[in-house]
Amino acid sequence: MPSAEVTASTRVDDGLRAILLQVWTDVTNAGGAVGFVAPVTPDVVAPVLDALVERVHAGSQTLCLLRVDGEVAGFAVLSTSVSPLRRHWATVLRVQVHPSRQGQGLGRVLMAGVHDVARARGLEFLHLTVRGGYGLEGFYERLGYEVFGRMPGAIRIAPGDDRDEVLLIHRL
Secondary structure, eight states, X not given: OOOEEEEEESOOOHHHHHHHHHHHHHHHHTTOOSSSOSSOOHHHHHHHHHHHHHHHHHTSXXXXXXXXXXXXXXXXXXXXXXXXXXXXXXEEEEXXXXXXXXXXXXXXXXXXXXXXXXXXXXXXEEEEEEETTSOHHHHHHHTTXXXXXXXXXXXXXXXXXXXXXXXXEEEO
């Protein structure tokens, strides 16, 4: 496996934004369940990415960057709650590895790095959701996540194609 590491970032410059936009667009167009349905163009993804960047800069979200041989190959986001009653956990969002890097075990590397970043921030639990019908639950269960709920038909891919949103939690 190539040299891979995950680092936390609280700042996104224009160069990094362009890379994130390309990764997110490419992952979606390769069939990834990361908030959109293929096909998408960068113009469709950009407003959602820009809102994410604003939250990263505001401190409510942390970008976890997967770098392979020094280059960004994927990312995930840790989103913390503003509630003082929920500061011991975060939601993991937008987990993705560029299609050119998939099949190399980098999803596990990314999630292990997300867990390390979360522990370093004093978090005790992580929550995430996946789009039903893709078999993603098994990936996360192998990483120690447990399914605790399902919202039937919560995600509409297209008219007549509703998918469950599957809720998972992991104690760090």
